[in-house]
Amino acid sequence: MAIYTPGVKFRNSKILSKKGGKRNVVAVLSLTAMVDMFTVLVVFLLQNYGADQPVIFVPKGVTLPTAESTRELKPSLVVTITVDDILLEKTPLMRTADLKAQEDWNSPLMQEPLKAALLGAKEKYESTLRNQLQKALNNTKVEEPSWGNITVQADKGVDVLTVKKVLFNLIESGAAKVNFAVTRETEKLTK
Amino acid sequence: MSEIDIGKRGGRTANLELNLVPFIDLMSVLITFLLITAVWSQVSMIQIGNSIMGKKNEEQTTPPTTAPINNFVLRLEVRPTGYVLQAGREDFNYPINQTVFETQALAEQLKVIKQAHPEHNDAFIMITNDLPYEELIRAMDVILKAGFLNVQFGPAEPG
Numbered sequence: 001m002a003i004y005t006p007g008v009k010f011r012n013s014k015i016l017s018k019k020g021g022k023r024n025v026v027a028v029l030s031l032t033a034m035v036d037m038f039t040v041l042v043v044f045l046l047q048n049y050g051a052d053q054p055v056i057f058v059p060k061g062v063t064l065p066t067a068e069s070t071r072e073l074k075p076s077l078v079v080t081i082t083v084d085d086i087l088l089e090k091t092p093l094m095r096t097a098d099l100k101a102q103e104d105w106n107s108p109l110m111q112e113p114l115k116a117a118l119l120g121a122k123e124k125y126e127s128t129l130r131n132q133l134q135k136a137l138n139n140t141k142v143e144e145p146s147w148g149n150i151t152v153q154a155d156k157g158v159d160v161l162t163v164k165k166v167l168f169n170l171i172e173s174g175a176a177k178v179n180f181a182v183t184r185e186t187e188k189l190t191k
Numbered sequence: 192m193s194e195i196d197i198g199k200r201g202g203r204t205a206n207l208e209l210n211l212v213p214f215i216d217l218m219s220v221l222i223t224f225l226l227i228t229a230v231w232s233q234v235s236m237i238q239i240g241n242s243i244m245g246k247k248n249e250e251q252t253t254p255p256t257t258a259p260i261n262n263f264v265l266r267l268e269v270r271p272t273g274y275v276l277q278a279g280r281e282d283f284n285y286p287i288n289q290t291v292f293e294t295q296a297l298a299e300q301l302k303v304i305k306q307a308h309p310e311h312n313d314a315f316i317m318i319t320n321d322l323p324y325e326e327l328i329r330a331m332d333v334i335l336k337a338g339f340l341n342v343q344f345g346p347a348e349p350g
């Protein structure tokens with residue numbers, strides 16, 4: 001019967017047991033699984049990455065309604081209607097409750113900054129080299145100007161009357177096309 | 192690191208070591224960058240038809256008129272009591288089911304109408320002012336899905 005010295009034994013471990021003698025212990029770390037996982041993650045994230053898609057700033061507290069038949073978002077001026085405020089880009093224009101309460105749909109508080117912003121967008125559009133070239137070449141197939149486009153992003157709980165009044169003021173300010181920002185909903189599977 | 196056994200060469204076993212450290216570094220940086228810049232909620236848009244809200248000096252209560260093809264006008268009224276669909280001379284009522292609008296039934300009827308009038312693309316929505324904006328988008332979405340691509344929306348409330 002063998003006699004063992006007292007103390008903790010690691011008989012089952014190849015590394016920690018002293019069977020290896022004086023040789024150096026090399027612990028091999030298998031990286032295959034990690035590299036596989038990284039590769040799958042990178043492929044998935046690259047597939048979902050939309051470099052050309054304009055990112056719209058959705059303020060905190062604004063929940064956009066969902067819709068299925070949507071179009072790609074195009075860069076334009078953004079008017080946000082929250083439960084509390086109406087904003088042009090990130091600048092507050094007026095209180096939502098004030099617009100809802102007033103009987104006259106015309107609101108100079110909204111229209112003046114909107115007109116200035118649309119004018120700025122027009123100048124910026126016309127100053128681009130591509131548009132100047134188109135103008136110089138007198139090309140008949142001139143693209144529809146995009147400076148007059150306005151995207152309205154409203155909280156889904158805002159009442160329709162406020163949205164109607166905002167739209168009215170946008171049109172009065174000279175907006176050409178108005179789009180509603182929505183969260184894209186994937187199509188449900190039909191039976 | 193990772194070893195590849197390429198068999199025996201000159202009596203010795205040749206092991207080729209593949210250095211995975213730069214690869215893992217690159218992957219880590221890429222994953223971090225992509226996760227930070229990822230847009231998880233896909234925001235897109237619904238376009239409204241051309242004639243909305245009218246112009247200056249027009250009466251606000253007058254809804255914009257659509258150009259009817261063969262005297263056919265598609266009009267959807269969204270009321271707190273439910274949907275009222277007017278397609279030409281026919282009227283369809285979809286009363287609200289407790290608190291839920293009968294969107295599915297409306298969508299099926301709109302598909303039938305679109306099959307009967309494939310050349311018609313215009314639709315007009317009238318909605319009660321007190322309803323939430325979400326109901327307007329839902330109604331527009333149903334109409335767009337049915338194939339009526341020019342959805343117009345006016346200031347007037349359903350009468």
